Amino acid sequence: MAKLLIRDLFRNEKDYIDKSITISGWIRTIRSSNAFGFIEVNDGSFFKNLQIVFDANLDNFKEICKLHISSSITVTGTLIATPDAKQPFEIHATSLVVEGHSSSDYPLQKKRHSFEFLREIAHLRPRSNTFSAVFRVRSIAAFAIHKFFQERNFVYTNTPLITGSDCEGAGEMFRVTTLDLENLPKDKSGKVDYSKDFFGKETSLTVSGQLAAEAYALAFRNVYTFGPTFRAENSNTTRHASEFWMIEPEMAFADLNYDMEVAEEMIKYIIKYVMDNAPEEIDFFNKFIDKGLLDRLNNVVNSEFAKISYTEAVDILKKAPKEFSYPVEWGCDLQTEHERYITEEVYNKPVFVKDYPKDIKAFYMRMNDDNKTVAAADLLVPGVGEIIGGSQREERLDVLEARMKELGLNKEDYWWYLELRKYGGTKHAGFGLGFERIIMYITGMSNIRDVIPFPRTPNNAEF
Amino acid sequence: MAKLLIRDLFRNEKDYIDKSITISGWIRTIRSSNAFGFIEVNDGSFFKNLQIVFDANLDNFKEICKLHISSSITVTGTLIATPDAKQPFEIHATSLVVEGHSSSDYPLQKKRHSFEFLREIAHLRPRSNTFSAVFRVRSIAAFAIHKFFQERNFVYTNTPLITGSDCEGAGEMFRVTTLDLENLPKDKSGKVDYSKDFFGKETSLTVSGQLAAEAYALAFRNVYTFGPTFRAENSNTTRHASEFWMIEPEMAFADLNYDMEVAEEMIKYIIKYVMDNAPEEIDFFNKFIDKGLLDRLNNVVNSEFAKISYTEAVDILKKAPKEFSYPVEWGCDLQTEHERYITEEVYNKPVFVKDYPKDIKAFYMRMNDDNKTVAAADLLVPGVGEIIGGSQREERLDVLEARMKELGLNKEDYWWYLELRKYGGTKHAGFGLGFERIIMYITGMSNIRDVIPFPRTPNNAEF
Numbered sequence: 001m002a003k004l005l006i007r008d009l010f011r012n013e014k015d016y017i018d019k020s021i022t023i024s025g026w027i028r029t030i031r032s033s034n035a036f037g038f039i040e041v042n043d044g045s046f047f048k049n050l051q052i053v054f055d056a057n058l059d060n061f062k063e064i065c066k067l068h069i070s071s072s073i074t075v076t077g078t079l080i081a082t083p084d085a086k087q088p089f090e091i092h093a094t095s096l097v098v099e100g101h102s103s104s105d106y107p108l109q110k111k112r113h114s115f116e117f118l119r120e121i122a123h124l125r126p127r128s129n130t131f132s133a134v135f136r137v138r139s140i141a142a143f144a145i146h147k148f149f150q151e152r153n154f155v156y157t158n159t160p161l162i163t164g165s166d167c168e169g170a171g172e173m174f175r176v177t178t179l180d181l182e183n184l185p186k187d188k189s190g191k192v193d194y195s196k197d198f199f200g201k202e203t204s205l206t207v208s209g210q211l212a213a214e215a216y217a218l219a220f221r222n223v224y225t226f227g228p229t230f231r232a233e234n235s236n237t238t239r240h241a242s243e244f245w246m247i248e249p250e251m252a253f254a255d256l257n258y259d260m261e262v263a264e265e266m267i268k269y270i271i272k273y274v275m276d277n278a279p280e281e282i283d284f285f286n287k288f289i290d291k292g293l294l295d296r297l298n299n300v301v302n303s304e305f306a307k308i309s310y311t312e313a314v315d316i317l318k319k320a321p322k323e324f325s326y327p328v329e330w331g332c333d334l335q336t337e338h339e340r341y342i343t344e345e346v347y348n349k350p351v352f353v354k355d356y357p358k359d360i361k362a363f364y365m366r367m368n369d370d371n372k373t374v375a376a377a378d379l380l381v382p383g384v385g386e387i388i389g390g391s392q393r394e395e396r397l398d399v400l401e402a403r404m405k406e407l408g409l410n411k412e413d414y415w416w417y418l419e420l421r422k423y424g425g426t427k428h429a430g431f432g433l434g435f436e437r438i439i440m441y442i443t444g445m446s447n448i449r450d451v452i453p454f455p456r457t458p459n460n461a462e463f
Numbered sequence: 464m465a466k467l468l469i470r471d472l473f474r475n476e477k478d479y480i481d482k483s484i485t486i487s488g489w490i491r492t493i494r495s496s497n498a499f500g501f502i503e504v505n506d507g508s509f510f511k512n513l514q515i516v517f518d519a520n521l522d523n524f525k526e527i528c529k530l531h532i533s534s535s536i537t538v539t540g541t542l543i544a545t546p547d548a549k550q551p552f553e554i555h556a557t558s559l560v561v562e563g564h565s566s567s568d569y570p571l572q573k574k575r576h577s578f579e580f581l582r583e584i585a586h587l588r589p590r591s592n593t594f595s596a597v598f599r600v601r602s603i604a605a606f607a608i609h610k611f612f613q614e615r616n617f618v619y620t621n622t623p624l625i626t627g628s629d630c631e632g633a634g635e636m637f638r639v640t641t642l643d644l645e646n647l648p649k650d651k652s653g654k655v656d657y658s659k660d661f662f663g664k665e666t667s668l669t670v671s672g673q674l675a676a677e678a679y680a681l682a683f684r685n686v687y688t689f690g691p692t693f694r695a696e697n698s699n700t701t702r703h704a705s706e707f708w709m710i711e712p713e714m715a716f717a718d719l720n721y722d723m724e725v726a727e728e729m730i731k732y733i734i735k736y737v738m739d740n741a742p743e744e745i746d747f748f749n750k751f752i753d754k755g756l757l758d759r760l761n762n763v764v765n766s767e768f769a770k771i772s773y774t775e776a777v778d779i780l781k782k783a784p785k786e787f788s789y790p791v792e793w794g795c796d797l798q799t800e801h802e803r804y805i806t807e808e809v810y811n812k813p814v815f816v817k818d819y820p821k822d823i824k825a826f827y828m829r830m831n832d833d834n835k836t837v838a839a840a841d842l843l844v845p846g847v848g849e850i851i852g853g854s855q856r857e858e859r860l861d862v863l864e865a866r867m868k869e870l871g872l873n874k875e876d877y878w879w880y881l882e883l884r885k886y887g888g889t890k891h892a893g894f895g896l897g898f899e900r901i902i903m904y905i906t907g908m909s910n911i912r913d914v915i916p917f918p919r920t921p922n923n924a925e926f
Contacts, residue, residue: 003716005684007616024716025684026887044683044715045616072889074716099716100858100888123675123879124886126682136683139619146609153470153508156602160917161624161691162637162706164924174625174661175644176637176668178695181655184644192644198637198695198705199924205639212586212917212926219589220507220599221468221488228624228691232641232661242661243625252507253466253487253537253562395563416586416926423587424489425563426535454623454675461627461662463675463879 005045009079013088016079021091023050024074024099026127029110032065039064041073044126047133047280051090052077058096069109070102070127115450122454122463130289133281134451137274138439144273145226145247145435148266154249155220158227159209164201165413172232173204174242205230209248210430211364211417214393217250217428218420224249226435234458238447241436243456250430256366256375256392259429260352263379263388264305266433267350271297274442282442290444296383297442303349310334310356310373313342333360339378339385350381363407365391366427367399377431384441390431397421468508472542476551479542484554486513487537487562489590492573495528502527504536507589510596510743514553515540521559532572533565533590578913585917585926593752596744597914600737601902607736608689608710608898611729617712618683621690622672627664628876635695636667637705668693672711673893674827674880677856680713680891681883687712689898697921701910704899706919713893719829719838719855722892723815726842726851727768730813730901734760737905745905753907759846760905766812773797773819773836776805796823802841802848813844826870828854829890830862840894847904853894860884 004023009016025043032038035056040049052075054064067073077093107121108128118125125131149156162176178198179185187193194202209225216223225248232242249262275282275297286294308316317328317338322345326335334353343351354377355368365374379388394400400421404411411418439451449455454463467486472479488506495501498519503512515538517527530536540556570584571591581588588594612619625639641661642648650656657665672688679686688711695705712725738745738760749757771779780791780801785808789798797816806814817840818831828837842851857863863884867874874881902914912918917926 002615003721005616024889026681044618045685070887072715072887099890100884102887103885106886121879123678123883124682126679132682135620135679136618138621139613142619143609143613146606150602150606152465153468155507155599156605157598157916158601158691158708160706160919160924160926162693162919162924164926172641174639174641176639177644178635178637179644181638181640181642181644181647184647198697198921199919200922201924203924215586215926216589216598216916218489219587219595222508228621230625234661243623245621252535258466416584420586421563422566423569424533424535424565426487427562453620453679456623456625456662458661459663461623461625461664461666463623463627463678 006041006043006048006050007046009050009089010046010048013081017081017089018078020076020078020094022074022076023091024072025050027067027069027071027073027102030065030067030069037065039073041075042127042132044132047129047136047278047284048087051087052093052096053090054093054096058093060096060098063098064096067098068102068104068106070106072099073097074099115447119449119455126453129284131450133278133284134439134443134445135453137278137281137443138451140277141270141274141439141442142226142435144270145266147273148269149222149224149249152222154222154224155216157209157213157216157220157223157225159206159212159225161206161228161230162199162203163206164199164203171207173207174230174232176203176205207231208246208432210250210432213248213250213430214428215416215420217252217430218425221252222249223251236458238449239437239440241448241452241455241457244448244452245435247433247435248430250428252426252428254392254429255427256354256377256390256429259390259392259431260305260307260354260377260379263352263377263390263431263433264350267379267388267438268301270438271442272301275301285444293444299348300350300381305379306347306349306351308342308351308353310353313338313353316342316346331357331359336385339380340382343380343385344382348382350379352377352379354378361391363403363409364393364400366394367403375429381441384437387437387441388431388433390429392427392429395421395425395427397425469504469506469511469513470509472513472552473509473511476544480544480552481541483539483541483557485537485539486554487535488513490530490532490534490536490565493528493530493532500528502530502536504538505590505595507595510592510599510741510747511550514550515556515559516553517556517559521556523559523561526561527559530561531565531567531569533569535562536560537562578910582912582918589916592747594913596741596747597902597906597908598916600741600744600906601914603740604733604737604902604905605689605898607733608729610736611732612685612687612712615685617685617687618679620672620676620679620683620686620688622669622675622688624669624691624693625662625666626669627662627666634670636670637693637695639666639668670694671709671895673713673895676711676713676893677891678879678883680715680893681888684715685712686714699921701912702900702903704911704915704918704920707911707915708898710896710898711893713891715889715891717855717892718890719817719840719853719892722853722855722894723768723770723817723840723842726815726840726853726894726896727813729896730842730851731764733901734905735764738764748907756907762811763813763844768813768815768842769810770815770817770840771805773816776801776816779805779809794820794822799848802843803845806843806848807845811845813842815840815842817841824854826866826872827856827863829857830866838892844904847900850900850904851894851896853892855890855892858884858888858890860888
């Protein structure tokens with residue numbers, strides 16, 4: 001079935017040199033004289049363009065000379081090595097068929113466009129160098145994640161997106177409904193009657209698959225989710241989107257140390273896999289997007305991640321020869337400025353901070369023996385701050401129930417989650433990695449809107 | 464980092480025989496006398512159980528004898544080959560630590576439960592043989608799909624789930640909103656004011672990523688989606704869920720024939736990959752769920768799929784020595800009974816039916832030269848009927864606009880979709896595969912609720 005891709009030429013040059021081949025793609029640049037011309041064509045399979053040389057011997061030479069950028073063409077010709085040129089080879093065209101014309105008002109002309117402008121043409125921006133690289137890397141990184149977990153026998157688990165519980169507690173949720181908002185059914189007390197809604201009750205979009213993943217970890221031992229997650233928070237930052245993808249591994253017979261081991265191994269694996277499989281893209285990002293990128297990625301792959309306790313982190317921050325906008329006291333949540341100081345200025349490598357005060361962490365995290373901290377660990381990385389949040393989960397039914405009571409949570413809402421502790425519960429742990437966060441980290445892109453094909457943010461659901 | 468899994472023992476037996484090893488898992492069966500006992504333990508990494516022999520030399524022998532099914536344990540002992548027994552080896556325990564107790568009211572006792580009952584304990588059912596097999600196969604099949612496309616250089620594209628358009632036209636949609644339903648904002652005319660909603664307009668959950676995938680195919684040449692999709696249809700069948708996963712490849716410079724080639728190769732690849740990587744599970748399904756399964760799967764892998772036109776299909780059905788509930792005339796949609804007759808009784812292998820009447824297919828499908836049919840192809844398979852729907856897309860701007868006008872569609876709603884044809888459009892094609900459909904096909908499970916971890920259907924969003 002295979003059709004020849006431009007990637008094949010670059011990756012297996014020797015198989016094609018001096019042979020007649022046919023490729024298709026879109027014109028990135030075109031220039032011509034009366035006698036001959038050059039086209040750089042890109043088919044999306046590879047970051048780099050392929051140079052086409054065409055001349056007046058072609059019947060449609062004049063038509064070709066008038067082609068606009070982004071026209072689609074199919075070219076047959078001989079692949080000629082060009083050892084003295086900047087590109088390794090070029091095609092001398094014997095036929096050039098125009099598949100689809102473009103137009104002089106094509107918005108992606110060969111000049112630098114702002115990322116803001118390119119967001120307005122999100123349907124066309126993957127044709128630009130930057131976004132071609134970003135979204136190819138996104139795809140490769142996604143596969144690296146699946147490969148990492150599948151090789152280790154983790155079962156990929158699709159936890160539900162529509163949820164009837166608001167128990168996940170990780171943030172504001174979107175409501176999902178089929179009720180007619182112009183004509184809402186009401187119950188006797190005049191409230192909206194959700195028993196008439198599609199699912200017979202109130203439903204929302206999930207903010208985390210973790211609780212469901214725990215059920216599957218207690219059957220399959222090692223599982224992971226990799227799917228969309230939603231936050232209805234009205235925060236317009238460069239790091240938050242309303243719809244994003246999360247990876248949530250969950251492991252039975254695992255404690256917090258093991259959790260951190262897997263997280264470290266996974267981060268290194270993803271980065272290494274992308275560096276090995278998208279070297280042209282990483283090179284581009286390093287040159288044009290983030291000059292320190294390659295050093296930073298190599299540093300992550302080759303470092304042993306540091307591990308310190310929250311209490312140690314607070315000590316470090318209090319002694320820091322630096323003024324923070326938010327002062328630090330034991331018990332407070334760490335801000336990005338604190339996280340970055342620790343990982344960038346103190347350690348200059350990734351750092352796990354563990355054993356956080358229970359009051360700033362979720363109810364399901366395992367209580368430590370000090371009864372003040374929980375077995376949670378966040379991974380901080382230079383240039384970003386927190387990239388992973390994980391914890392050992394509370395497997396002791398009585399401790400969990402006591403903690404839920406303390407927080408005013410309703411046991412009945414969690415009946416099945418509690419049963420997991422009743423019927424062969426075991427120590428288990430997991431973590432969450434925001435997929436877009438790691439893509440931003442690997443590419444150096446600084447706005448989450450630029451690593452999601454069609455991003456959703458407050459007041460924006462275009463395309 | 465690796466901890467020993469029961470799968471490792473079964474797959475690499477020789478590395479462990481006569482060695483002292485440690486494994487963890489959940490008790491599936493336990494029986495004991497005064498002097499010794501047997502436990503079958505499963506850790507979720509492998510379909511089969513591992514037998515543990517324990518005796519009164521263990522300090523906690525009496526405690527062990529009282530353990531309930533589903534208790535979690537960690538066992539250390541020597542792995543002994545048992546060539547004369549039905550299992551290949553067993554562990555002679557030198558230590559057995561109870562990680563978590565279970566209870567006598569554990570609902571999954573060792574007897575046959577109905578699938579209906581097991582749906583009510585969806586948090587525990589993956590611990591049963593059937594669902595352990597189903598969800599391991601689901602994970603393996605998902606990876607096969609990623610592997611197939613990544614090996615062929617398709618770019619994995621995450622198209623948005625929340626959509627501001629209702630242009631996809633594939634079915635009823637769920638509304639997504641953060642408006643307070645008890646206190647809806649109204650505009651001057653008394654209608655709900657969606658400009659106050661989270662995205663500043665009406666939004667829904669997507670029914671297909673295809674239109675967005677087309678934009679990416681026209682940049683990357685070959686792309687695929689693999690993500691959740693939603694239908695708010697109030698249909699309680701064994702084959703429809705409100706939330707399910709879809710795979711939607713989209714290829715530029717590709718016609719309908721190429722589309723069918725890729726679909727055929729993909730289906731064979733997925734099935735073969737699962738058969739190679741989950742032989743114990745497939746064997747179980749073949750014995751206990753669907754007796755003809757293995758023959759059916761082998762038949763698919765080894766057949767060349769048939770290709771007939773819709774017109775030929777109608778001729779075959781009209782001449783069939785069989786009464787159908789729905790009579791067939793050229794122009795009507797084929798029903799499952801028709802599809803199954805063709806694929807099961809006429810061809811006894813998978814069949815592509817192509818070139819459907821334009822009036823029963825979507826607006827974006829490419830018009831054939833007869834001006835009556837479109838370049839669509841559905842794949843029908845024995846035992847199920849339709850499993851894939853695909854088409855070549857209309858790339859000719861004028862033809863597409865004329866067709867949209869005919870159908871009363873609003874050009875402005877599709878501005879970016881139309882621009883894809885204006886700026887270097889090219890022939891392109893794609894198809895959609897319902898992930899749960901292929902899982903049902905590979906496992907022989909007959910209800911879609913039993914191949915989704917926590918299914919969502921009308922009036923059901925439990926867990």
